[in-house]
Amino acid sequence: MEAKKTPKADLTKKTGMFLNLGLMISVGLVLFAFEYKSYDDGVLQDFGPIDDDFEELLDIPITEQPPPPPPPVEQPEIKEIPDEVEIEEKIEVNFDVDVQEETVIKEVVIEEAPVVEKAEEIFDVVENMPTPPGGMEGWNKYLSKNLKYPTQARRMGIEGTVYVVFVVNTDGSIQDVGILRGVGGGCDEEAVRVVKNAPAWEPGRQRGRPVRVKMRLPIRFKLS
Known part of the structure; x- marks a missing residue:
């Protein structure tokens, strides 16, 4: 048989109140x-009056530097030039000249000074250009007879046009042979050889006089 507790002895009814009270x-x-807050019960110490010398400090003024003096202005020196001395020349004119009516005065013909051409001057264009024999x-006949196709160029299949430059002298001889544009394979050297061994040309003429002229000619190499 279970023991029954009285309602007054049941403490579970007051747990909420105890919880709130504890919180x-x-x-x-x-x-x-x-x-x-806690404070220390210390005793204030009196260090006595403090001697300061703030009032005795001197008021130092700000040093002001004067601006630098301006550079001296150099006055231009004026030189006195004496007046030019007039020089009087006495020109004596002799009017005692016998002029006869039969005196014939020749007309003065002013001829143009001849143009002096330099013998060593090389022209690019003249009135009469140099021409080869024939x-x-x-x-062309000379080239076809004397020009040999290089073996290296033939083996490598090289063909094209070689531009040769040379000078025709006043006696028709050829000198200063060079290449303007080549194709290689020995063609350039062969073109120079043929031109150097060419017969003398008819020299170029400027105002009827033979002059040196620079020529430029193409030499074509073509495989047959």
Whole structure:
């Protein structure tokens, strides 16, 4: 048989009140711990009056430097130039000249000074250009007879046009043979050889006088 408790002895009914009461006490203790302040009961010491010399400090003025003096202005030196001395020349004119009516005065003809051409001057264009023996037809015959196709160029299949430059002298001889544009394979050297061994040309003429002229000619190498 279970023992029955009286309603007054049942403590579970007051658990909420005890819980709230405990929380209030805990919060109060925490607040008290944070807000509690303690002070040391120390004795203030009197060090006596402090002697300061602030009033005795001198008021030092700010040093002002004067601006530098301006550079001296150099005055231009004025030199006195004496007046020019007038030189009087006495020109004696003799009017005692017998002029006869039969005297014939020749007209003065002013001729243009001849143009002196330099013998060593080389022209690019003249009135009469140099020509090979037999003209250009004779030149082509000379090339076809004397020009040899290089073995290296033939083996490598090289063909093209070599541009040769040379100077025709006043006696028709050829000198200063060079290459303006070559194709290689020995063709350039063969073109120079043929031109150097060419017969004398008819020299170029400027105002009827033979002059030195620079020529430029193409020599074509073509495989047959």
